[in-house]
Amino acid sequence: MPRNNFLPQFPYDYLGAKAEEYNELQWMERNQKKTTLECVEYLFDQKLGPTDIKDFSNYLILDLGCGTGFSTEVLIDLGFNVISIDILMDMLEKTYHKKELFSDMNILELILANMVNLPFKPSTFHYIISVSAYNFITYKKTTQSEIKKTLDSTANYLNKCLKKNGRIVIEFYPNTDKELDLFISSFTANNFDGYFIKNNPNQKGGKTFLLLKKVDNV
Template sequence: MSRPEDNLPPDLYYNDTESRKYTTSSRVQSIQATMTNRALELLDLTTSSFILDIGCGSGLSGEILSEAEPPHTWIGVDISPSMLAVALDREVDGDLLLGDMGQGLPFRAGSFDAAISISAIQWLCNEDEKGVDPKTRLSRFFDSLYACLKRDGKAVCQFYPRDDKQRDMICSAAIKAGFGAGLLEDDPETKNKKLYLVLTVGGEGNKDITGVVQGMDGVDVFDNRKKLMEKAKKDAKKGTKAWIMKKKEQERKKGKIVKADSKYTGRKRGIKF
């Protein structure tokens, strides 16, 4: 079964027909409700809060937020006009904004107590058009998300990575933005496994986010920060191939002429007698 992300960009894939089909599917509604309730459990909000729903679609997750105990106020942002039109027809409680999260979230610093995103951020990894850089889009998204959350705020993003490389790219972007980040995987041994990226802004959570999800039944907990930081440290070491390639790319962006890359780039020279 093909992934929606492999077909078209989200604003084109979710046209009027697909948006209504998605929203009226009882299977989709059930899955969406389960994942949104799980995200709320991980947010662990004890009072009514102001929440950003990223990739809100037709408002299925927003309904859960409005009906939660305690109930929450929310704003939803989505790139699909058709999805938002369905949300308006359904008269959801939240305010809605048309926007591309890959261009950054257009909110004032410290606007939200928390944020959720259900089945959305993997779209940022697609190269839908020539010149689109997934790493740049992920950086813009996580940088702006970090900024618009209050200090000690938290975000939970459920997503479907294509592979481990894509998963690590997403986690790395979140960590570089300043988040404390941990991964929780529900039902890891089944085909229905779900991955949640739990993010914190400031406070103790930045030191060890795994404490938020440890001890839960039926889940595996990962914390990629140490591995990713060690890799970044290794790559940044002067004289390594990664360091040379990075420097050459920086020079190219400045318009300078740089020797073409080859299989010999960064290779250590043998000892000459």
């Protein structure tokens, strides 16, 4: 999602006029929509195990950090039932205004919420995706232990929100291999199996997809 290697700053790049600007950028819309399609493809990656999905309208998916709705629009167009959350009203309200333009064949709920404190019951979702937003959950966490605690409790709750055999794909931008390891270990410590894919494997940070499957303790 960054252009010219500048990562956006949360929350400043998503407030007021910046939120307007984000919503108007055609390259951003193209980029977010393309990445969302990649996330959906990765949800059904054979390496996570076989699936037999024919009709997305039988499934409920959570869009974490939906912003102005580019990712949500793709999920709706594919036929999913969608719950989308964002922490900033300046961004979420733009998704709200687009809602009437989206297909009304499926469920779409928009919720102002923090992905670190999700307001959902256990076993709610079949799938979860997050496009260019998960980095920001460590905002204002400065010490290593604060960061680890936030990552762990978020991964733990995401696990609870998923139904049996549920899957998550997170596209994000770790700054270093160490940061990537921290994010991955928060999931493996909380009953997820999975792996990551980088668009450019030689790049230390950069665009990364985490492909995760809930491990059910029978």
